[in-house]
Amino acid sequence: MVSVMAHDAPAGAPPAQSDVIIQTQGLTKRFGARVAVDSLDLEVRRGDVFALLGPNGSGKTTTLRMLLGLNWPTAGVIRIFGADMMNGSARQAALRRIGSVVEQPTFYPYLNGFENLRGVALFAGLPQDTATDARIRWTLETVGLLPRADDAYRKYSLGMKQRLGVAAALLTEPDLVILDEPTNGLDPIGITEMRGLISALRARGITVMLSTHQLYEAQQVCNRVAVLQSGKLVAQGAVGELLSAGRGVLLGFPTEDGAYRAAQALQEANLPWAPSGSYVRPEPGTWTPPGGWLLLVSAPHERAAELNALLTRADLPPAEVRHYEVSLEQYFLTLTGASGGASSAGAPAYQIEAFVSAPVAQGGQS
Amino acid sequence: MTPLSPAPAPVSAVPIGPSAPKASGGWATQLARLVRWELFLAWRRRGMIITLSALLLVGYAIVELFTWLSWVGLSDYPEAQDPIATLLTFPASISTAGQYFGVVGTLFLIVLAGALVGSEYSFGTHRLSLARGVGRGQLVAAQVIAVAILALIASGATLLLGSIVGAFGSVALGAGAAPSVSGIGELLVYWLAVALNAFAYALIALWIGTLGRSVAGAIAGPLVYIFVEVVATSLLGIFKFAPRPDALTRFISSIPDYLLGANASEVVQLSGQAPYRLLEHTRQLGWAHSLIVVAVYCALFIVSAYLVFRGRDARE
Numbered sequence: 264m265v266s267v268m269a270h271d272a273p274a275g276a277p278p279a280q281s282d283v284i285i286q287t288q289g290l291t292k293r294f295g296a297r298v299a300v301d302s303l304d305l306e307v308r309r310g311d312v313f314a315l316l317g318p319n320g321s322g323k324t325t326t327l328r329m330l331l332g333l334n335w336p337t338a339g340v341i342r343i344f345g346a347d348m349m350n351g352s353a354r355q356a357a358l359r360r361i362g363s364v365v366e367q368p369t370f371y372p373y374l375n376g377f378e379n380l381r382g383v384a385l386f387a388g389l390p391q392d393t394a395t396d397a398r399i400r401w402t403l404e405t406v407g408l409l410p411r412a413d414d415a416y417r418k419y420s421l422g423m424k425q426r427l428g429v430a431a432a433l434l435t436e437p438d439l440v441i442l443d444e445p446t447n448g449l450d451p452i453g454i455t456e457m458r459g460l461i462s463a464l465r466a467r468g469i470t471v472m473l474s475t476h477q478l479y480e481a482q483q484v485c486n487r488v489a490v491l492q493s494g495k496l497v498a499q500g501a502v503g504e505l506l507s508a509g510r511g512v513l514l515g516f517p518t519e520d521g522a523y524r525a526a527q528a529l530q531e532a533n534l535p536w537a538p539s540g541s542y543v544r545p546e547p548g549t550w551t552p553p554g555g556w557l558l559l560v561s562a563p564h565e566r567a568a569e570l571n572a573l574l575t576r577a578d579l580p581p582a583e584v585r586h587y588e589v590s591l592e593q594y595f596l597t598l599t600g601a602s603g604g605a606s607s608a609g610a611p612a613y614q615i616e617a618f619v620s621a622p623v624a625q626g627g628q629s
Numbered sequence: 630m631t632p633l634s635p636a637p638a639p640v641s642a643v644p645i646g647p648s649a650p651k652a653s654g655g656w657a658t659q660l661a662r663l664v665r666w667e668l669f670l671a672w673r674r675r676g677m678i679i680t681l682s683a684l685l686l687v688g689y690a691i692v693e694l695f696t697w698l699s700w701v702g703l704s705d706y707p708e709a710q711d712p713i714a715t716l717l718t719f720p721a722s723i724s725t726a727g728q729y730f731g732v733v734g735t736l737f738l739i740v741l742a743g744a745l746v747g748s749e750y751s752f753g754t755h756r757l758s759l760a761r762g763v764g765r766g767q768l769v770a771a772q773v774i775a776v777a778i779l780a781l782i783a784s785g786a787t788l789l790l791g792s793i794v795g796a797f798g799s800v801a802l803g804a805g806a807a808p809s810v811s812g813i814g815e816l817l818v819y820w821l822a823v824a825l826n827a828f829a830y831a832l833i834a835l836w837i838g839t840l841g842r843s844v845a846g847a848i849a850g851p852l853v854y855i856f857v858e859v860v861a862t863s864l865l866g867i868f869k870f871a872p873r874p875d876a877l878t879r880f881i882s883s884i885p886d887y888l889l890g891a892n893a894s895e896v897v898q899l900s901g902q903a904p905y906r907l908l909e910h911t912r913q914l915g916w917a918h919s920l921i922v923v924a925v926y927c928a929l930f931i932v933s934a935y936l937v938f939r940g941r942d943a944r945e
Contacts, residue, residue, distance in 0.1 A: 328942070328943075331759075332759060333756055333759055333760060333942065334942040334943070335940075335941075335942060351764060354762075355763070355764055356762065358761055358762035359652050359761065359762040361761075363760050363761075365756065365760065369752060369756055370754065371670065371752060373673060373674060374670075378673070382666060382757065382758075383757060383761065385662050385663070386663075386757060386758040386761040386762070386763050387652055387761040388652030388653060388654060388659055388762065389650050389652055389653075390650055390653055390654075391662070392650065394650045395649070395650050397647045398647050398648070398649045398650065401647050431757075434649065435649050435761075436648060436649035
């Protein structure tokens with residue numbers, strides 16, 4: 264598993280105000296009686312690759328649209344680069360520093376790729392000169408569309424449209440890039456390239472905010488995430504911090520009674536470094552101990568040997584001891600209550616059934 | 630130890646390409662760019678432009694052809710030929726072109742404006758500009774100015790055609806008036822009036838296109854308005870002939886004087902009075918009344934379109 268650590272301020276230390284690129288406070292959007300986004304407090308810091316995660320209809324796209332001035336908030340404050348986005352001229356100045364693709368990329372179907380990017384440059388206030396044209400050609404080349412630059416946009420495939428959207432986002436050399444489901448419609452090569460592109464942006468210090476359903480992708484490229492459900496923020500923080508609570512030691516037992524007694528023994532031992540445990544059910548097709556009973560103990564990995572020794576002394580030796588680390592996907596499914604057995608290539612092979620006492624997130628807002 | 634993930638590329642290794650030029654220009658400069666962009670969009674819809682222009686041209690050619698055929702057919706009646714000969718020569722040929730444009734050109738412009746404004750919503754391309762810092766007011770202003778320029782270009786081209794036809798007719802028939810400085814002034818004012826007439830109706834397309842977020846609505850709306858206006862003007866005009874008019878009758882009969890069509894055509898008629906007398910002056914509303922009423926209509930369409938656009942989310 265890839266560990267993505269926060270690269271900015273140490274955990275708990277508030278960032279300097281100038282390092283906060285996007286800040287929302289109490290951001291709310293209602294469509295009639297339906298609350299799409301509910302009192303959202305977000306903070307994206309300079310250099311972050313920040314993912315907005317959530318199931319369909321959780322308010323991700325609405326949030327991005329509000330950040331870009333496409334939807335008006337019903338209540339709350341949005342600050343980008345310190346500018347109040349409800350102030351017309353401040354909003355326009357801030358938006359010129361942002362490259363974005365929201366929902367499906369939209370361009371003029373009867374214009375070709377080059378002309379569409381010329382329009383984007385014009386909207387962003389760039390002069391219509393040879394320098395801008397050179398920049399347009401470079402962005403088209405970067406996304407692999409230069410050979411098709413003279414083709415009408417309506418003739419592009421879904422993946423090519425997505426690439427043109429990315430080219431438009433990069434065209435103005437933005438300080439902040441906002442991408443809504445950036446890998447939608449891309450083939451596996453395109454997805455890999457998109458991941459590389461986001462990493463390259465981050466390496467250049469460009470802040471990236473994206474929404475995605477691809478939790479594995481998010482864990483690969485993002486350093487901070489926020490999880491939305493039904494418009495509400497349920498967690499926010501550095502990926503490493505959010506997942507740290509899900510690390511533990513997995514003990515396998517051949518019988519239910521053995522697992523139960525082991526849990527009792529650990530509880531009676533009152534170990535400060537192992538405050539809780541839970542029974543978990545192995546997923547079909549994954550490692551299963553003889554008998555199939557698993558106990559997940561929220562203890563540091565380096566304490567695994569001590570746990571083994573303690574249980575062996577109590578005549579409850581586990582059949583197997585393994586390190587366990589929750590994935591972002593499992594973390595997300597647990598938070599959103601959508602643990603319907605979804606799995607992806609990078610997810611560990613265990614499905615959490617219940618936590619006994621420990622909160623899932625530490626250090627993140629809940 | 631095998632690294633679990635590739636190390637981030639050093640900053641210098643990340644391709645950055647040629648630097649993007651810095652954004653420049655204030656509100657007015659950006660507005661001028663947007664107007665140019667709107668005109669470019671109209672130009673790039675070549676299929677529509679060519680079709681509409683061809684229809685406009687063919688219609689005008691048919692009108693002129695029938696006028697010529699009438700003149701030829703009436704060769705045995707010189708007194709009946711004279712008024713037709715006038716229509717074929719300069720400057721009356723321009724008024725023919727202007728009246729033709731007042732009907733067909735207005736429809737041309739309604740379709741063009743409706744397509745320009747409505748397609749921003751059907752394609753979702755208004756998001757492209759708004760998400761990059763273009764103000765909603767700038768966008769509406771650019772559309773209004775672009776439609777005005779298109780009205781001037783289209784009406785100017787039609788009147789120029791009328792001038793060419795008139796010059797040809799003057800030479801062929803040995804009739805017509807000679808151009809003069811004051812006459813050119815009248816023609817310029819007439820051009821502006823003809824363009825204003827078409828522009829005012831095209832603004833209805835902009836207004837309804839913004840409200841309804843669709844091309845179909847933007848085009849159908851002004852056509853419905855024109856139909857309703859024609860019917861209402863006819864029906865309400867009957868009250869002018871009431872044998873014993875009271876206050877209510879007078880009020881009802883005066884309503885057509887405040888409709889867009891009556892005032893726009895009054896402006897056109899007033900603009901063609903001297904020295905050429907391009908048109909008969911059939912109404913008596915006056916410059917101030919008609920210009921103010923037309924201006925109020927235009928302002929209502931523009932301001933309400935802006936207020937609706939400004940207040941709501943940018944949805945398709």
